[in-house]
Amino acid sequence: MxxxxxxxxxxxxxxxxFLGACGTGDGDSASGSSSxxxxxxxxATGADPVTLDIHQTNDQATSRVARQIYETLIKQxxxxxxxxxxxxxxxxxxxxxxxxxxxxxxxxxxxxxxTASDVAYTLHRATESPSISHIIGSVDPETIEVIDDHTxxxxxxxxxxxxxxxxxxxxxxxxxEVAVEEAGEDYGINSVVGTGPFEFxxxxxxxxxTLERFSDHWDDVDGVERIEFRTITDSSVRxxxxxxxxxxxxxxxxxxxxxxxxxxxxxxxxxxxNLGTEYLGFNLQNDTPLQEVGVxxxxxxxxxxxSIIETVHMGIGTPMSGPINELVFGxxxxxxxxxxDMDLAKELxxxxxxxxxxxxxxxxxxxxxQERIRVSQIVSEALAELGITVEVHQMEWGAFLDATAxxxxxxxxxxxxxxxxxxxxxxxxxxxxxxxxxSGNRSFYHNEEVDELLEAARYTSEQGEREVYYHTVQEIINxxxxxxxxxxxxxxxxxxxxxxxxxxxxxxxxxxxxxSKN
Amino acid sequence: xxxxxxxxxxxxxxxxxxxxxxxFTIMYLSPGDPVTMVLGEGATQEQYEAxxxxxxxxxxxxxxxxxxxxxxxxxxxxxxxYVSGRxxxxxxxxxxxxxxxxxxxxxxxxxxxGIPMGVVSATRPYSKIDNVVMFISLLGVSMPxxxxxxLLIILFTSTLGxxxxxxxxxxxxMIMPVFxxxxxxxxxxxxxxxxxxxxxxxxxxxxTAKAKGVGDSTVTFHHALRNALIPVVTIIGLQFGALxxxxxxxxxxxxxxxxxxxxxNAIRTRDTMIVQGGVLFxxxxxxxxxxxxxxxxxxxxxxxxxxxx
Numbered sequence: 033m034x035x036x037x038x039x040x041x042x043x044x045x046x047x048x049x050f051l052g053a054c055g056t057g058d059g060d061s062a063s064g065s066s067s068x069x070x071x072x073x074x075x076a077t078g079a080d081p082v083t084l085d086i087h088q089t090n091d092q093a094t095s096r097v098a099r100q101i102y103e104t105l106i107k108q109x110x111x112x113x114x115x116x117x118x119x120x121x122x123x124x125x126x127x128x129x130x131x132x133x134x135x136x137x138x139x140x141x142x143x144x145x146x147t148a149s150d151v152a153y154t155l156h157r158a159t160e161s162p163s164i165s166h167i168i169g170s171v172d173p174e175t176i177e178v179i180d181d182h183t184x185x186x187x188x189x190x191x192x193x194x195x196x197x198x199x200x201x202x203x204x205x206x207x208x209e210v211a212v213e214e215a216g217e218d219y220g221i222n223s224v225v226g227t228g229p230f231e232f233x234x235x236x237x238x239x240x241x242t243l244e245r246f247s248d249h250w251d252d253v254d255g256v257e258r259i260e261f262r263t264i265t266d267s268s269v270r271x272x273x274x275x276x277x278x279x280x281x282x283x284x285x286x287x288x289x290x291x292x293x294x295x296x297x298x299x300x301x302x303x304x305x306n307l308g309t310e311y312l313g314f315n316l317q318n319d320t321p322l323q324e325v326g327v328x329x330x331x332x333x334x335x336x337x338x339s340i341i342e343t344v345h346m347g348i349g350t351p352m353s354g355p356i357n358e359l360v361f362g363x364x365x366x367x368x369x370x371x372x373d374m375d376l377a378k379e380l381x382x383x384x385x386x387x388x389x390x391x392x393x394x395x396x397x398x399x400x401x402q403e404r405i406r407v408s409q410i411v412s413e414a415l416a417e418l419g420i421t422v423e424v425h426q427m428e429w430g431a432f433l434d435a436t437a438x439x440x441x442x443x444x445x446x447x448x449x450x451x452x453x454x455x456x457x458x459x460x461x462x463x464x465x466x467x468x469x470x471s472g473n474r475s476f477y478h479n480e481e482v483d484e485l486l487e488a489a490r491y492t493s494e495q496g497e498r499e500v501y502y503h504t505v506q507e508i509i510n511x512x513x514x515x516x517x518x519x520x521x522x523x524x525x526x527x528x529x530x531x532x533x534x535x536x537x538x539x540x541x542x543x544x545x546x547x548s549k550n
Numbered sequence: 551x552x553x554x555x556x557x558x559x560x561x562x563x564x565x566x567x568x569x570x571x572x573x574f575t576i577m578y579l580s581p582g583d584p585v586t587m588v589l590g591e592g593a594t595q596e597q598y599e600a601x602x603x604x605x606x607x608x609x610x611x612x613x614x615x616x617x618x619x620x621x622x623x624x625x626x627x628x629x630x631x632y633v634s635g636r637x638x639x640x641x642x643x644x645x646x647x648x649x650x651x652x653x654x655x656x657x658x659x660x661x662x663x664g665i666p667m668g669v670v671s672a673t674r675p676y677s678k679i680d681n682v683v684m685f686i687s688l689l690g691v692s693m694p695x696x697x698x699x700x701l702l703i704i705l706f707t708s709t710l711g712x713x714x715x716x717x718x719x720x721x722x723x724m725i726m727p728v729f730x731x732x733x734x735x736x737x738x739x740x741x742x743x744x745x746x747x748x749x750x751x752x753x754x755x756x757x758t759a760k761a762k763g764v765g766d767s768t769v770t771f772h773h774a775l776r777n778a779l780i781p782v783v784t785i786i787g788l789q790f791g792a793l794x795x796x797x798x799x800x801x802x803x804x805x806x807x808x809x810x811x812x813x814x815n816a817i818r819t820r821d822t823m824i825v826q827g828g829v830l831f832x833x834x835x836x837x838x839x840x841x842x843x844x845x846x847x848x849x850x851x852x853x854x855x856x857x858x859x
Contacts, residue, residue: 040656082633082634083633083634083635083636088634088635089588089633090590091590091633135792161592161599162589162597162598162600162604163588163589165593165596165597166585166593166594198670217630217635220635221634221635221636224706231658236644236807237636237641237644237645237807238645238803238807238811239673239717239807244724249725262717262805263805263807264714264805265805265811266802266803268700269700269703269715269804269805271717272703272708273715273716275708276707276708276715278714278715327618399758400818404688411599428581428582428818429581429582429818430582430583430586430587430818430820431582431817432579432584433582433586433587434581434582434586435581437583437586465592466595467594470583470586470593470598471593471594471595471598545813548732
């Protein structure tokens with residue numbers, strides 16, 4: 033009798049839990065067949081913005097949201113063409129000094145009109161920010177001069193070639209002086225004011241950020257009325273939410289999920305090349321055989337990049353032929369990718385004085401990137417064929433950055449995104465000898481000629497001349513082999529078919545003002 | 551009893567001071583540079599040094615530590631995040647309701663299921679039902695939470711379309727995370743209840759009660775269960791404290807904006823202010839939970855209450 037009672041209680045409890053779990057069929061947020069609200073675009077992202085004060089950070093999650101709220105003087109289109117943004121016109125009026133004419137019909141989200149003094153305030157504030165001053169570092173604050181409400185002059189310290197491209201970077205969006213001063217330290221958290229097509233509404237940190245279309249925006253474009261950015265860190269869950277129709281666009285689909293998106297008739301996989309590169313870096317400072325260029329060449333030929341792309345990245349990406357990719361200004365198209373040739377690798381290693389390898393090297397890889405961890409295993413196996421023992425150190429990301437900056441690693445796997453789209457940012461931090469360590473040159477690569485050419489290209493405004501310098505730099509770097517180039521990176525998004533007008537921007541920060549739903 | 555509670559509350563201060571020192575030292579000594587994490591690459595040496603000064607990291611360890619202690623214990627200010635500039639206390643308080651909801655419901659469900667499971671097992675040791683219950687407990691404890699969570703999402707969101715996969719603002723969104731998190735606690739609670747109950751059921755006074763003709767259910771629930779509860783309450787308290795510290799994997803899979811994800815992100819970005827503030831806050835709550843557990847002991851076992859007095 034008692035047994036029966038206990039059993040009954042357990043059955044009841046289990047039944048109640050099961051019914052509780054099942055009784056939610058009417059929850060429309062979970063239903064895959066629910067019709068989308070045509071006015072609301074739900075975007076799933078992998079990370080929350082750090083802050084919406086664009087002078088305090090330089091991360092992509094922030095840029096992706098900031099792109100919708102702020103506008104720059106010059107806009108860079110999806111084809112990387114520089115077109116008028118908040119400035120309708122600009123010209124170099126004196127040596128290294130440009131005059132910009134501002135649009136007269138622009139208002140901030142707080143109702144204040146945009147004036148040249150806001151631009152001056154923004155640029156002064158940006159040059160003082162340690163987080164982004166390297167993006168705008170060329171601007172000389174002393175030369176900023178407000179001519180009238182809609183005319184401003186901005187100068188650079190020297191003749192800085194990529195100046196106009198840098199002004200198009202999302203981190204140089206124009207802020208409202210009144211709004212920033214009123215909010216003080218809370219600017220970018222509770223108070224966010226720009227001139228962009230969407231205004232900030234609500235931010236539940238780590239969860240959801242909502243923007244509403246700004247009705248007084250100067251450019252009248254049709255599209256969704258509201259954007260909800262939902263932070264979903266797990267890529268599998270982002271995909272499930274996309275499949276079930278609760279999100280319209282999922283950013284950064286994992287390579288292993290590409291086929292799932294492609295096979296789903298309701299979804300489209302959008303993958304386009306971005307400004308990123310993946311590489312295996314050599315430490316040229318440590319006392320190892322890597323100091324011999326022949327050894328480095330041998331390793332470069334021993335790594336099968338095509339097979340890494342196929343097996344690790346599921347076919348996404350193309351082999352690199354140099355340190356920057358073809359979307360970046362200054363790319364040298366005459367260079368060819370190093371072919372996989374194990375016999376040649378063995379020959380080169382023997383010529384360098386290591387016929388059977390017989391030495392060991394450490395390879396550092398961060399623990400936050402599963403693809404790089406798999407690549408480290410492939411590199412390790414490839415080098416074993418040359419008789420080189422590889423000790424793979426999988427490290428926590430912060431510790432990895434620290435260790436590689438201090439030169440502890442013999443080899444390391446890393447990537448770089450040339451966010452400004454100009455070779456200056458893609459080469460100077462990584463190969464100029466003034467940037468050893470945490471500034472970017474973790475290979476401790478030093479070549480006087482490269483240093484001189486990089487400086488010459490930086491301080492020349494004539495674009496044709498700059499291009500020649502960069503082509504030569506890439507040729508020298510290729511012959512010195514401080515890196516093994518792996519593959520280009522791609523932006524990969526999953527999109528519901530009811531979304532119209534969504535396109536990728538190579539920087540990874542997309543313009544959503546033209547996106548609509550049907 | 552009152553004196554005991556006051557004494558325990560006063561102990562909070564040295565505990566929190568000790569925790570602060572340990573966390574501060576660990577963060578100071580651990581590899582990874584907050585300045586690099588904030589600036590990213592491409593910054594020059596001068597910009598790097600400027601940021602280091604701005605963050606106060608150019609000062610000596612002792613100076614940094616005492617400055618922090620003064621801010622926390624005298625000005626009651628946990629500071630601002632290095633990365634986002636947000637007020638640390640606001641960051642914690644924004645996330646606390648989700649973490650509290652998740653842990654409270656999980657521990658409640660785990661206790662409501664785990665204790666009866668343990669009792670049933672103990673009263674029928676080595677029977678079929680005992681084996682089934684122990685197998686389920688073992689499964690719950692052994693299955694990784696994130697894996698269970700993904701399985702639940704695949705079943706209830708992808709396949710059946712009944713429950714939303716992410717969020718934590720309504721009861722439909724709460725079912726899967728609470729269940730995923732509760733399942734490992736169910737196992738622990740059931741196993742502890744079983745062994746504790748079996749010990750008690752072997753005692754002479756239980757035999758005496760049975761010999762006097764007291765009914766099975768009275769013996770089980772009144773005489774045995776109450777006396778077997780102390781280790782169970784201990785494990786519930788410990789599990790609850792651990793859950794408050796953040797159920798990181800569950801929060802990550804279900805995109806719940808809780809203390810766990812906040813702390814893990816802060817550790818990854820070397821956001822020392824958030825890490826220190828968060829650990830201090832968790833230590834404070836954990837100490838309070840332990841205090842409540844100790845007080846509960848007194849109500850469960852009158853002998854303990856006497857020893858306090």
